[in-house]
Amino acid sequence: MMTEIKLKNFIYGNVHIAPLAFFRIALGAVLFISSIRFIAHGWVKDFYITPRFHFPFYGFEWIRALPPVAMYALYGCMVLGAFMIAAGLYYRTGVILFLLSFVYAEMIDKTYYLNHYYLVSVLVLLLAFVPANRYFSIDVLRKPGLKRTHVPAWTINIFKWQLAIIYIYAGLSKINADWLIHAMPLKIWLPANQFIPVIGRWLALPVTAVLFSWCGMLFDLSIVFFLLNRRTRFLGYILVIIFHLLTAVIFQIGMFPYIMLAATTIFFSEHFHQRMLGSLSALRPSLRRGDIPRVYVSPAGYKQAGIFFFSMYFFLQLLAPIRFLLYPGKLLWTEEGYRFSWRVMLMEKGGTTFFHIVDPATGKRIEVNNRDFLTGYQERMMETQPDMMLQYAKLLKKEFEQMGIQHAGVQVESYVTLNGSGSRLFIDSSVNLAAQKETLFGHKKWILPYQP
């Protein structure tokens, strides 16, 4: 009985809307900056306009790069959408605009897949379901009737659950011999930063890599509990700041640390968020004038659908990161079940590929210069990822058929090193990759097993 009431409170209990409103503003602002940053770095051109070919996701081959003007427009939509989210201006439209344009761009080419882009997609998707614009927003200024002071607890808790899944899976993925015992890849990455001011000299010490590996794992596994508990929350957030800022200094990981700094504020109490909004409202006092308690009631008739949707959603969120267990072999080597699993900073992996076109008519073997077809960045990502090699092999077959080689066979001699293993053969070089089929979840038998 007690637990049932607790659960009900956890989902439907009325809580103040302030954490949700602040979360919307913080996340929207970070996304706004990061979209502008992406355009300013010239990446729209480098990633979507310059390449001749792209590596679409399985089943989403219909998602194509758009003409240059449209690509910029797509990123323009992201900037606008992020602004609308942060400002709470036509909020739902803004969320959907951002979500569609962002997801479309990310799906064009898996070369650019990053866990933090996936994180952004997931958080913005969740934002689409919650009334984060009903407080401290331009929508409320426009239509004061929209204003609510309280929301059902689930609208805030879904973000906590999502963040808990992310941190805990990131932590679990660090429990392996490479990370904890060999301190790989930090043993390679930290000394590479030994010349940065102040902390550099410490980074080169072998013990630092071991210490950082263990602390990183413990941080990921425990931080959510620190943040959930009122008494340890303050300490927890200090740890969040230290951890993410340190990674920002040492690694080139762009906006990820700032997204996490913004997102984890959701764990703070409503009083905290009210105070934060209080200091923001200096900009526009009318935003907070006359807080008459009004509870947000979810639209009638959606309760069952909502429960079903979120049960399924979180079930999949829990399942996706462990799907790798169904594949044989070492996950970091084959990368089967690697994406969408919150595995971050786990490997120093490099490779090179010598693709050969075999002309069945003459028996001639032609070596391929990958740069004739791919950008350097695409080539690098392809050279360690089997599913991309397969896509590339099929592309080569097509290209060489246009050059007059019918039924071309495509073989690859590929060498990969993983976490200091030293380069070794990665793919069975006798296999005609052009004749292999890609499947949604099937195991690729032509990946050579990792020899420890």
Next chain:
Amino acid sequence: MKQKTTLVLTAFAIAGIIVLFSCSKSNNDGGTNPTGQTDSALLNIGKNVIIPSYQNLSTATAALDASVTAFTQAPNATTLANAQAAYKTAYLAWEGCSEYQFGPASDQSLLTNTINVFPTDSTVIKSNLSSGSYTIDGISNLKAQGFPAIDFLLFGADNAAILARFTTDAAAANAKTYLSAITASIKTKAATVAVSWSGNYINQFTSLTGVSAGSSLSLLVNSFVQDYDVVLKNYKLGIPIGKYGTTVLPQAPAKCEAYYSGISLQLLVQQVKAFQNIYTGGTGYGFDDKVIASKAQKNGLPLNDVINAEFTTLLAKLSVLSDPLSAAIVNNNAAVNDAYTEATKLVVLLKVDLSSALGVKISFQDDDGD
């Protein structure tokens, strides 16, 4: 409670500053390392390998330009022989510089794809000579300038015919102007790059430590891996021996570097030695020291030993060949293919094992990772 708010606001402020900092970080404009800590490998390779190479190139290309001037003023067998000798010296000097396609070389377009595009296009050169209208460093003239164009102009026929081209031929005056324009352009670029390296750039080079995009180590490793993989392995060996052609005809010896003067192999060996020199840092601190410190292994052996051994093997395979390489491709094909196989093994060691041991990403787009 109030301090908590202050703290969080401070955190966001710090975060904001770092965002700005990291955004501007990629447009490196130099600056010095505030702690005074420097990367000994960058310092040694910069000062004792790269700068001397460019000074050598600067001297050699100035000498080339001078002897070409002497030749065009008085074309005869002696001045021609001098110009031809100066060309060989300058070309060999270039092999010690083609590995650094960044910084000043990139600013001055002293690059493989501007001054060493081979095979040269003799049709374009001939039409330039007869028309007399061209832009020597123009984008449409890339295949008709640089060392390969000099190769054609000074060696493209027997010496008597070459002298005739510069004396009795209807377009002789144009030929003199054309040859001089090429050597003058290379000389000017090489001098500027040499000055810039020993002037400001060396400080920038040694201060941009770390391995992120834009760091000197990332630039250097990416540049020399690209030069080794594409220029040395593909263009100097792979294409002439027919690894890349789609036609049934297996060989294209005329696509060798320095095809007319027939010094392809000398140039190739010189370039391999240049790579070896960068790797070891000569007698000073080099990549080898970094690799040793990383304790990286390959097949159970120290990676450093494996790389050094592969350099030795490759040079041994090349030493059994003799110039002209274009003839060796036809007459001694198996031995050339052996050398190609070894050259390929070194691609794997440099591009995969070396870069991974250092934590340097190959073809490092200035992008976010995670």
